[in-house]
Amino acid sequence: MFNFFKKKKYPEYWQKHINAVKNSRNYSNYESIRFVCLDTETTGFDYDNDRILCIGAVAIKNNKILVSDSFEIYIQQEVFNKETIKIHGIRRNGTEKKVSEEEAIIQFLEYLDDAVIIAHHTKFDITMINEALKRLKIGPIKSKQLDTNFIHKKIAQGNWFKKLFSLDELCEIYNIKMHDRHTASGDALLTAYVFLKLTFKYKKNNVLNLTDLINTNYYLNK
Amino acid sequence: MKNTIAERIFDFLKDYPPFNLISKETLLEVSKSVEIQYFEKDQIIFNQNDTPHEHFYIIYEGAIRLYRFVDNEKHNLDICDEGDLFGLRPLIMQESYLMGAAANEETILYGIPISLFNSIILNYPKVSQFLIASFATNTRDPFSDKHKGKLFANVSSIQKIENSFAETQSAKYSKNPITCNVETSIKEASIIMTKHIINSIIVAKDNIPIGIITDKDIRTKIGTGIFSILDPVSKIMSSPVVTFPEKITVAEAQIALLKHKVSHICITKDGTDQSELVGILAEHDLNILQTNNPMFLVREIKYAQDAETLKHIRTKASELTKGYLEQEIPIYFITKVITEINTAITKRIIRLAVKELGQDPPVAYAWLAMGSQGRSEQLLMTDQDNALVFENVEDEDYERVKEYFLKFSTIITQKLNIVGFEYCPANIMASNPKWCLSLKEWKAQFKDWVKHPTSDKILLSIIFFDFEYIFGDKELYNQMSESVFRYISKKQTFLGFLSKATLDNPPPLGFFKQFLVEQDGENKDHFDIKSRAIRPLVDAARIFSLHHSLKVNNTIARYEKLMEEEPQNKDLFESCANAFKILLQFRTSQGLANKDSGKFVDINNLSKSDRLKLKSCFKPIKNIQDSLKIRFNVSQIP
Numbered sequence: 037m038f039n040f041f042k043k044k045k046y047p048e049y050w051q052k053h054i055n056a057v058k059n060s061r062n063y064s065n066y067e068s069i070r071f072v073c074l075d076t077e078t079t080g081f082d083y084d085n086d087r088i089l090c091i092g093a094v095a096i097k098n099n100k101i102l103v104s105d106s107f108e109i110y111i112q113q114e115v116f117n118k119e120t121i122k123i124h125g126i127r128r129n130g131t132e133k134k135v136s137e138e139e140a141i142i143q144f145l146e147y148l149d150d151a152v153i154i155a156h157h158t159k160f161d162i163t164m165i166n167e168a169l170k171r172l173k174i175g176p177i178k179s180k181q182l183d184t185n186f187i188h189k190k191i192a193q194g195n196w197f198k199k200l201f202s203l204d205e206l207c208e209i210y211n212i213k214m215h216d217r218h219t220a221s222g223d224a225l226l227t228a229y230v231f232l233k234l235t236f237k238y239k240k241n242n243v244l245n246l247t248d249l250i251n252t253n254y255y256l257n258k
Numbered sequence: 259m260k261n262t263i264a265e266r267i268f269d270f271l272k273d274y275p276p277f278n279l280i281s282k283e284t285l286l287e288v289s290k291s292v293e294i295q296y297f298e299k300d301q302i303i304f305n306q307n308d309t310p311h312e313h314f315y316i317i318y319e320g321a322i323r324l325y326r327f328v329d330n331e332k333h334n335l336d337i338c339d340e341g342d343l344f345g346l347r348p349l350i351m352q353e354s355y356l357m358g359a360a361a362n363e364e365t366i367l368y369g370i371p372i373s374l375f376n377s378i379i380l381n382y383p384k385v386s387q388f389l390i391a392s393f394a395t396n397t398r399d400p401f402s403d404k405h406k407g408k409l410f411a412n413v414s415s416i417q418k419i420e421n422s423f424a425e426t427q428s429a430k431y432s433k434n435p436i437t438c439n440v441e442t443s444i445k446e447a448s449i450i451m452t453k454h455i456i457n458s459i460i461v462a463k464d465n466i467p468i469g470i471i472t473d474k475d476i477r478t479k480i481g482t483g484i485f486s487i488l489d490p491v492s493k494i495m496s497s498p499v500v501t502f503p504e505k506i507t508v509a510e511a512q513i514a515l516l517k518h519k520v521s522h523i524c525i526t527k528d529g530t531d532q533s534e535l536v537g538i539l540a541e542h543d544l545n546i547l548q549t550n551n552p553m554f555l556v557r558e559i560k561y562a563q564d565a566e567t568l569k570h571i572r573t574k575a576s577e578l579t580k581g582y583l584e585q586e587i588p589i590y591f592i593t594k595v596i597t598e599i600n601t602a603i604t605k606r607i608i609r610l611a612v613k614e615l616g617q618d619p620p621v622a623y624a625w626l627a628m629g630s631q632g633r634s635e636q637l638l639m640t641d642q643d644n645a646l647v648f649e650n651v652e653d654e655d656y657e658r659v660k661e662y663f664l665k666f667s668t669i670i671t672q673k674l675n676i677v678g679f680e681y682c683p684a685n686i687m688a689s690n691p692k693w694c695l696s697l698k699e700w701k702a703q704f705k706d707w708v709k710h711p712t713s714d715k716i717l718l719s720i721i722f723f724d725f726e727y728i729f730g731d732k733e734l735y736n737q738m739s740e741s742v743f744r745y746i747s748k749k750q751t752f753l754g755f756l757s758k759a760t761l762d763n764p765p766p767l768g769f770f771k772q773f774l775v776e777q778d779g780e781n782k783d784h785f786d787i788k789s790r791a792i793r794p795l796v797d798a799a800r801i802f803s804l805h806h807s808l809k810v811n812n813t814i815a816r817y818e819k820l821m822e823e824e825p826q827n828k829d830l831f832e833s834c835a836n837a838f839k840i841l842l843q844f845r846t847s848q849g850l851a852n853k854d855s856g857k858f859v860d861i862n863n864l865s866k867s868d869r870l871k872l873k874s875c876f877k878p879i880k881n882i883q884d885s886l887k888i889r890f891n892v893s894q895i896p
Contacts, residue, residue: 108263219262220262224263225263236298
């Protein structure tokens with residue numbers, strides 16, 4: 037009874053997100069899976085106090101990065117941190133068109149649809165998004181998630197003890213031209229390149245399917 | 259909505275043709291719909307005969323090789339790299355790919371949607387011209403395996419394209435041709451040909467082509483009474499036939515007809531004369547397509563009655579050249595066609611001169627071409643360089659004979675001048691008594707040059723030792739060239755002298771790998787591509803060819819022959835041939851863009867990639883010069 041009541045309170049866009057992931061028929065065939073590579077720029081690294089400034093994302097389907105299927109949104113924030121402006125270059129009153137956090141989340145979830153999320157250090161981006169969802173009294177995000185860091189660790193030779201690789205390091209290893217570091221969309225595109233190269237390498241010794249890819253995650257599995 | 263990714267793609271595309279021709283707004287729209295694909299080394303993007311993709315491609319990173327199977331043999335046609343376009347076929351015609359494409363190294367491609375681009379083509383004629391030009395280069399290059407499209411892809415050289423891209427179309431031919439068998443009598447065959455109104459009939463066994471009979475055979479072999487009409491066709495047929503596989507392009511067909519000097523090509527299932535006949539392609543089929551094709555011009559030349567007509571034809575030919583260059587057809591092919599036409603014109607003029615004199619030449623003679631014409635490397639209108647050799651005659655006849663040939667040569671050079679070949683400023687022409695000599699005199703002269711190589715004689719050797727037979731008695735020419743080889747083999751130090759002369763042009767890179775540019779004068783800061791890059795390669799090829807007594811003059815052909823002669827130096831010679839091709843095309847496109855000879859290149863105006871490509875040609879120059887130095891003991895030449 038209580039559950040039913042709670043469910044009713046969900047805003048339509050959130051219910052839509054839940055259904056999209058739950059009812060998707062696309063996950064079984066690798067070619068039909070839509071992946072969304074995303075990156076966020078934030079005011080800082082504190083999950084409680086910092087906020088998302090920008091979400092950038094681009095989709096991959098059947099080994100192709102689809103520029104036509106990309107997403108970029110800037111969020112108006114009260115929280116501000118002078119230190120991180122140096123990194124992401126988004127000023128409080130910059131020229132980008134900015135929307136409210138809720139509007140951004142609505143548009144993002146709509147864009148996301150049933151896609152599988154790919155990010156580098158996915159945990160950080162997803163936690164920031166989940167914190168935003170929490171403020172809207174919804175969440176956490178339902179989408180399946182992958183992390184380029186862990187896919188790399190699965191197929192890389194050698195340094196098993198190194199826990200984390202930065203995006204810079206992966207670009208170096210996989211010989212990807214770096215540009216636009218530290219813009220959300222730029223990093224999302226780099227992540228997409230890394231992912232394409234990783235899956236090609238991965239395919240050589242493994243069958244490429246979603247379940248196995250997800251199994252490369254240590255903490256995101258549910 | 260801001261779209262950072264599309265902006266980055268825009269930033270990349272905007273530097274490369276044809277995207278640099280498109281307005282910013284439109285290009286941004288294009289950028290938004292790009293698909294990015296990654297390919298590992300050797301992964302295939304598409305196969306020959308695959309159905310067309312919905313995208314064409316530009317290389318963002320890496321390199322793609324294009325290849326084509328002919329007769330089950332793989333031919334690598336081209337290597338494309340950053341900024342190059344490929345897979346344009348579906349954009350131009352709805353046909354499957356004529357070539358396969360595979361990643362030559364790790365590669366990232368941008369796929370541009372064809373549906374979107376079709377509307378752009380309508381609005382930007384220059385874009386469509388560019389694409390057709392690129393398309394033309396990519397689909398045809400049976401001669402060189404390293405033709406680099408990008409180097410010449412400066413849009414300024416694409417002012418207009420009048421010649422259609424017909425040459426790269428699949429050639430149309432008659433399917434299910436009429437055949438007869440070996441025992442058929444000539445009379446029966448003629449009746450079949452008359453009934454079907456055809457000018458040829460294929461002699462086949464189990465539908466495998468064995469030979470062919472054309473109208474001409476009946477005229478020359480039956481009409482003349484050599485054979486009876488009741489003889490079997492096998493008596494008069496031409497056999498074996500020239501065959502090609504079903505997917506033959508117009509260009510391939512043209513070249514095959516020229517090369518084999520035939521009027522018909524049999525199209526068979528697998529392209530060999532051992533497989534089933536599927537069609538016949540006649541010269542005529544191509545002529546319908548294009549009236550100003552080289553063969554058509556060559557035929558017109560044969561029937562021209564005066565120099566003015568020849569001039570008119572030559573103008574048409576130079577338009578054809580321009581069209582070829584604008585379409586970025588490989589230079590090797592263009593020079594071949596132009597040489598073919600120039601030779602045909604010269605031959606026709608010689609015949610006309612005999613007619614005009616009203617008196618046949620008193621003794622056998624041969625007309626010779628020198629310099630770039632001798633090397634078949636002429637492109638645009640150039641000076642005449644020619645000479646004449648006549649049979650040895652008794653002393654008392656000499657004056658009379660020489661007088662005839664001088665008069666004869668003067669008429670020829672005059673007519674050549676009318677057609678558009680300027681007189682040679684150094685007077686190296688057969689009308690000059692010095693270069694209109696008997697065989698004996700030529701031999702004595704060559705012997706003197708080789709034995710006593712003073713600087714003026716070395717200069718003459720460089721010009722004259724590229725002589726090529728054009729018309730007349732070939733035996734005289736053969737004897738001349740053999741005498742040169744004989745003298746040189748007896749006195750190898752002569753090649754040392756020649757090497758020393760060419761080494762006076764230092765390799766074009768300075769100590770800090772900078773371009774060596776002209777220090778002063780009108781062309782200050784310009785790079786002299788002709789003397790510093792092209793000539794050293796031409797000279798080296800000549801010296802090595804003389805060393806091996808090779809009877810070829812064309813620089814590319816010389817290097818190719820040298821690769822066979824010295825397999826241990828194959829790489830060196832191959833790199834020289836490739837560098838030469840690139841430089842020649844570079845010079846031509848520069849010349850066209852600046853409306854001059856293309857001799858000087860303004861280094862500062864080159865794009866970075868062009869500069870790199872130009873530089874990459876210099877290493878072979880240095881290597882071959884080092885090799886000359888050692889091989890011919892240049893240090894011991896005073």
